[in-house]
Structures are given as C-alpha cells and as structure tokens.
Amino acid sequence: MLKSLYWRVNFFLKNRKSKRLKKRLDGNVSALTVNTKNGTFLVDAADLEVGAKLRTKGEYGIDEINRISNYIDNDSKVLIVGAHIGSLAIPVAKICSEVTAIEANPNNFKLFETNIKLNNVSNIVAHNIAASEKEEIIQFQLNTVNSGGSKRVPVNNNYMYTYDNPEVIGVEAYSLDSYLSNKNFDLVLIDIEGSEYFAMRGMKEILSNTNTLIVEFLPHHITNVAGVTLTDFVDNIPKHLTQLTIPSKDSTYPITVGVATLEQMFNSGHGDDGIIFHN
Numbered sequence: 001m002l003k004s005l006y007w008r009v010n011f012f013l014k015n016r017k018s019k020r021l022k023k024r025l026d027g028n029v030s031a032l033t034v035n036t037k038n039g040t041f042l043v044d045a046a047d048l049e050v051g052a053k054l055r056t057k058g059e060y061g062i063d064e065i066n067r068i069s070n071y072i073d074n075d076s077k078v079l080i081v082g083a084h085i086g087s088l089a090i091p092v093a094k095i096c097s098e099v100t101a102i103e104a105n106p107n108n109f110k111l112f113e114t115n116i117k118l119n120n121v122s123n124i125v126a127h128n129i130a131a132s133e134k135e136e137i138i139q140f141q142l143n144t145v146n147s148g149g150s151k152r153v154p155v156n157n158n159y160m161y162t163y164d165n166p167e168v169i170g171v172e173a174y175s176l177d178s179y180l181s182n183k184n185f186d187l188v189l190i191d192i193e194g195s196e197y198f199a200m201r202g203m204k205e206i207l208s209n210t211n212t213l214i215v216e217f218l219p220h221h222i223t224n225v226a227g228v229t230l231t232d233f234v235d236n237i238p239k240h241l242t243q244l245t246i247p248s249k250d251s252t253y254p255i256t257v258g259v260a261t262l263e264q265m266f267n268s269g270h271g272d273d274g275i276i277f278h279n
Helices: 001-023 050-055 062-069 091-095 106-118 195-203 205-209 217-225 228-232 255-268
Strands: 032-035 039-044 077-081 098-102 122-126 136-141 167-174 188-189 210-215 243-246 251-254 274-279
Touching: 032 050, 039 050, 039 091, 039 106, 062 091, 062 274, 077 091, 077 210, 077 274, 091 098, 091 106, 091 122, 106 122, 195 205, 195 210, 195 217, 195 228, 210 217, 217 228, 217 255, 243 255, 251 255, 255 274
Parallel strands: 077 098, 077 188, 098 122, 188 210
Antiparallel strands: 032 039, 136 167, 210 274, 243 251, 243 274
8 A cells, every 4th residue: 555655656746847847948848959878869858757867867778778789780670669769779770780660659759750860860760650469540648757658548547657647649550560561670679668469469470580579578567558468478479589588687598487587577566678588
C-alpha cells in the first residue's frame, strides 16, 4: 500500500513539474534545442525523461549506444522500433550503414525528423507508424511528462500510464514483415512500451534473419499493456539466437539459463531497458 501511494505521489509531482515548465516558457515555445554527446536535439520542453536528461546532463543512453556498437560495424543495417526523438537512432546511424526507424507518436516523429536534419544524417529512413502483428488502427495515448512512454492503450490502463491525462488518438499500425521491403537487419532494437510482443509477432521473418535482437523487458508492460504472459513474450524470440545478455546483471547466459533468469526477474517485478538475444 505504501509503495503504491509513493509512486502515485511521485507521478503526480512529475506531472505538476512538467506543467510548471510549460508555464515558464513563452507561449510560442514548445521545444528547446540542446547540444549533447548524442548530437544536437530539439526536445520537448515539458518532457521530464529523455528530454530532461538531454537538457540537464547533456547525454542520454550512452551506455546503451556503446553496447549496440559491440554488435554492429560500418556495414551493418539496423532496425529501431520506437525511435522517439532519435537520441539513440542518430548516434547509431553514425556507426553503421543504415538505420530504419519506426516511431508511432506523431509529435515525437516531428521532432525526430527535425533532429535528423539538425545532425546532417542521411542514412536514416524514418516511418511514422506503429509496429503490430497485423495492419490495423490502434488506440494510442500521447503521454507528455514522459513522451517516450507513449503507448498503445494498455489492457490494464492504470494510473502509472495515465497520470498526465494523455490524449488518445488512432494510429496506423502494420506488421513490419509486410510493411518493410527490407527483411534483413544485422541488429533489431525494439523499445515500444509494452507493444514489443505485438511487434515481434508481426516481424517473424525479420527476426529470423537478424544476428542480434535487443528488446525492452519490463514485467508490468508485458502484463498490463500487452496482457500476455512471460511465456507468450519469450515464444517470439527466434531459435537461432542462443545467448542472452542481461545488462542490468552484467551477465551473458545460454538461452535456457537466460530465460530462467528472466522468469525470476519477471516474478520479482525487475526489468531491464534492453536485454540482448544474440549468438
């Protein structure tokens, strides 16, 4: 009960802080330009997660970018599903041949397109769609305090997903196997706030051809957003990827041991920003 009250209060205070930031700015200002280790970015002034880290710390996800760099080279093709405003996609594009990027939130996508131009990146192909298991229109909520937390409307849409009263819109979604002409990517990164399960179901051919799959692993997303079990989630992992690296544990496991470790994490509610399936 106390833990539940704590995170409710925490989310409430974040929402209030975000609103105060908006009020401080001139009415015509909705985004700020910042120079960071990741590059030059136009960020939402009210975003207290990725945007705030870029504004106040001058970087975001550098450890993750470094991990990705271990699995690709200048000839690699990368697919990023959940590109947000490009804080990972843009620096990754500088160390590989081509990035195909998917971003469902239209507000994030506009910033992403601008940031591609600000950084003079010519090898990113960006698509403003959602990744799903089939062609459909999904109900999608546009979070503001954490714009990177925008997501399909969860099966169990509790307060931690709705505390900033997100607008809900219809978004075009597709199976990426059907939507993308290229089915061969050396590395696939999926971070879409609980829709990873649906995306993987719609990209079995793409996953069968990749050498490395990085996917966000958050138990509450699997349970509340997708409404599926851990077994459902893991069943989408292609069989040829026989190793699992869990960065938060700083360990690499054979796949059977790795999945057992994920089960322990799942049962205790512990997640990881990007678990890595590879050979």
